[in-house]
Amino acid sequence: MIIDTNKLPNDTKEIFDTLRNGNFIVDNHPEKAHRNMFFTCDSYYDTLLNYFAPLGYDLERGDGYFLFYTQGMNEATKEHRINQLLNILNVVDLLLGVFPNFSVGWKGSPSDLLMSLKGDTLRSEQLEKMRGIKGKTLLERSNSVFEVMYKYGCIIPIEDKFNNYIVSSAYNYVTEFFEAVQRINVEDE
Amino acid sequence: MLRVRSVQELIKLLNQNKDFINTVFESTHRQININNALGIVENEILEELEENNIIEIYQNEVLLSESFVKFLEAHLIDSFDEELYDYKNIFLKISKSIDLYYISTESNGDIDKHLRAIHRHLRRIPNNLLDSLKSLQRHVEFTYRSAATNKEKLEELKGYNQSLDEFYKTLDFISNKLKEYRGFFQTIDNSAIEMQRTRLGSYVLSIRDTLISLTQTVIDYIKDTERSIYFHKHITELKELSDRKEIRSKTNLYDLVFNTSKDPLLSGFTKVEKKNTQIKFYPDYAYEEEFVERYKSNKEQLVQTQKIEVFSEPIDEDYLSSDEILIVNYSGILYEYLEQENYNKSFLDYLKLKEPELQGVELLTAYLDTIISNAEELKFTEDYEEIAGYDCVSAYPLSKEHEYEGDYT
Numbered sequence: 001m002i003i004d005t006n007k008l009p010n011d012t013k014e015i016f017d018t019l020r021n022g023n024f025i026v027d028n029h030p031e032k033a034h035r036n037m038f039f040t041c042d043s044y045y046d047t048l049l050n051y052f053a054p055l056g057y058d059l060e061r062g063d064g065y066f067l068f069y070t071q072g073m074n075e076a077t078k079e080h081r082i083n084q085l086l087n088i089l090n091v092v093d094l095l096l097g098v099f100p101n102f103s104v105g106w107k108g109s110p111s112d113l114l115m116s117l118k119g120d121t122l123r124s125e126q127l128e129k130m131r132g133i134k135g136k137t138l139l140e141r142s143n144s145v146f147e148v149m150y151k152y153g154c155i156i157p158i159e160d161k162f163n164n165y166i167v168s169s170a171y172n173y174v175t176e177f178f179e180a181v182q183r184i185n186v187e188d189e
Numbered sequence: 190m191l192r193v194r195s196v197q198e199l200i201k202l203l204n205q206n207k208d209f210i211n212t213v214f215e216s217t218h219r220q221i222n223i224n225n226a227l228g229i230v231e232n233e234i235l236e237e238l239e240e241n242n243i244i245e246i247y248q249n250e251v252l253l254s255e256s257f258v259k260f261l262e263a264h265l266i267d268s269f270d271e272e273l274y275d276y277k278n279i280f281l282k283i284s285k286s287i288d289l290y291y292i293s294t295e296s297n298g299d300i301d302k303h304l305r306a307i308h309r310h311l312r313r314i315p316n317n318l319l320d321s322l323k324s325l326q327r328h329v330e331f332t333y334r335s336a337a338t339n340k341e342k343l344e345e346l347k348g349y350n351q352s353l354d355e356f357y358k359t360l361d362f363i364s365n366k367l368k369e370y371r372g373f374f375q376t377i378d379n380s381a382i383e384m385q386r387t388r389l390g391s392y393v394l395s396i397r398d399t400l401i402s403l404t405q406t407v408i409d410y411i412k413d414t415e416r417s418i419y420f421h422k423h424i425t426e427l428k429e430l431s432d433r434k435e436i437r438s439k440t441n442l443y444d445l446v447f448n449t450s451k452d453p454l455l456s457g458f459t460k461v462e463k464k465n466t467q468i469k470f471y472p473d474y475a476y477e478e479e480f481v482e483r484y485k486s487n488k489e490q491l492v493q494t495q496k497i498e499v500f501s502e503p504i505d506e507d508y509l510s511s512d513e514i515l516i517v518n519y520s521g522i523l524y525e526y527l528e529q530e531n532y533n534k535s536f537l538d539y540l541k542l543k544e545p546e547l548q549g550v551e552l553l554t555a556y557l558d559t560i561i562s563n564a565e566e567l568k569f570t571e572d573y574e575e576i577a578g579y580d581c582v583s584a585y586p587l588s589k590e591h592e593y594e595g596d597y598t
Contacts, residue, residue: 007393019454020454021456022454022455022456023455023456031473054520054521055526057454060453067453067454067455068453068454069451069452069453069454070451070452070454071450071451071452071454073448078446078447078452081446081452082442082443082446083444085442086436088251089424089427089428089431090428090431091427092424093421093424093428096417096420096421096424097421097425100338100339100417100421101334102340103413103417106368107288109220109222111250112216112220115220115250118248129413151456152455162216162221162222162225173453175420177422178423178424178427179420179423179426180441180445181440181441181442181445182425182440182441183430183439183440184441186441
């Protein structure tokens with residue numbers, strides 16, 4: 001494949017480093033520089049796709065996000081990935097239960113979660129038992145929920161005075177994945 | 190109940206603390222942490238607002254009082270009142286005024302009185318229509334952003350969808366009535382009424398356009414809400430299966446992860462770290478290297494090339510604008526060659542096939558640079574191939590050595 005490197009955008013290096021480190025590039029990131037990377041990916045999609053492909057990285061476009069796909073992931077890593085997905089399943093179930101409007105663009109903070117859980121014994125107990133969540137107090141565990149979502153790239157701190165986070169377009173990846181998970185062997189039940 | 194003594198006092202209180210109240214109103218569940226609140230207003234102000242039942246302080250949270258929120262919703266959101274805008278009744282009055290106008294004309298009565306009435310009614314309609322539209326817009330947005338549950342939201346949005354249908358009918362009704370009275374308007378030749386009639390006609394057209402986009406918004410919101418309801422239900426079911434350790438046997442989750450040729454490279458979801466390869470990632474550097482390579486391959490410009498320091502000085506962009514230079518990634522061609530696993534064809538043959546215009550010293554430089562840069566990927570044989578009078582070592586894919594041996598030893 002012949003690549004004309006003259007046609008590569010200036011922020012190719014930043015885009016590559018961001019994606020190669022296992023991050024999303026999203027269209028609603030609070031930082032303008034990051035949003036610019038998204039628009040670069042969008043505008044130069046074919047060029048970047050062809051440039052990264054020989055390196056073993058497939059640039060994939062999602063609903064408001066870009067990420068790298070790669071080959072050769074071993075079974076242990078895939079098992080680990082499933083565990084991580086089950087953790088995020090628990091967290092998303094909790095957040096959707098507490099915040100019905102939780103979706104891309106939603107803003108909130110751990111203290112919002114804490115306040116909502118104070119009057120909700122059922123979900124408070126759910127959080128107490130949730131695996132992958134650290135902390136002894138409800139506040140610590142609420143913070144941990146947001147940290148987990150941040151680790152997955154689904155939320156991004158806004159850095160305002162209320163410690164708010166915004167749900168990034170990367171959350172669309174999570175919804176698309178879980179929507180693809182369907183029941184099988186139903187006749188056995 | 191609000192405890193302010195008068196509307197003026199309420200307005201003054203709200204005006205003095207509008208930033209703070211706005212912040213709380215727009216935050217999730219209309220509440221903020223008390224420390225955050227104290228970052229915006231003094232403690233005394235909080236006490237005053239709490240005393241007047243504008244806010245409530247519960248544990249460490251400051252929230253707008255329920256009575257104040259209801260008050261705001263009642264006056265800001267729920268001001269829409271269909272009865273005030275009964276267009277059928279308004280046009281009945283216009284129709285009656287038209288009849289009285291004709292009667293007055295025949296009896297030499299006060300025709301201006303009836304024309305003034307018609308003018309007044311026509312003048313009111315556009316603002317009323319705008320109020321109705323804005324009210325509906327506010328309802329839709331408020332419901333979509335703030336409804337407590339998705340089911341409530343869905344019901345409300347479907348209700349608004351019906352309201353929008355009614356509003357379309359109202360606009361059609363007004364348009365038809367204006368057409369019906371066209372003869373009368375032309376007969377009286379009254380510029381003030383004609384101006385109001387034209388104004389109303391343009392408002393109807395403009396509002397109809399806005400209504401179309403609002404209807405689409407409502408439809409989109411309904412779809413989003415339905416999808417959200419379905420998704421939450423789906424997630425809850427999956428979680429229950431996960432809790433019962435049945436997600437492996439009763440869903441295709443494992444298939445989705447294991448039976449794929451490609452996997453997402455996400456630090457949160459995996460631990461995979463792919464080693465960096467030797468291929469150039471930095472476009473600036475890559476560009477400069479290719480730039481120098483290109484110049485090296487041209488004897489006439491060799492002297493100039495030696496002055497170019499790779500990685501040190503930026504390339505003069507004048508070179509680019511004055512010369513049409515195609516920068517070709519020869520390593521890319523090599524990788525394409527290696528992917529084909531053709532052990533009988535040398536890389537030089539493949540390069541000539543892909544770049545037929547590449548000849549002489551230019552070909553020699555490109556070939557040598559590429560095979561030396563990627564020596565670890567190639568197997569070199571003792572056969573030589575001639576390029577521009579020089580004998581060059583032949584290069585083949587690294588693996589399956591027996592195939593070389595069969596042909597070349």
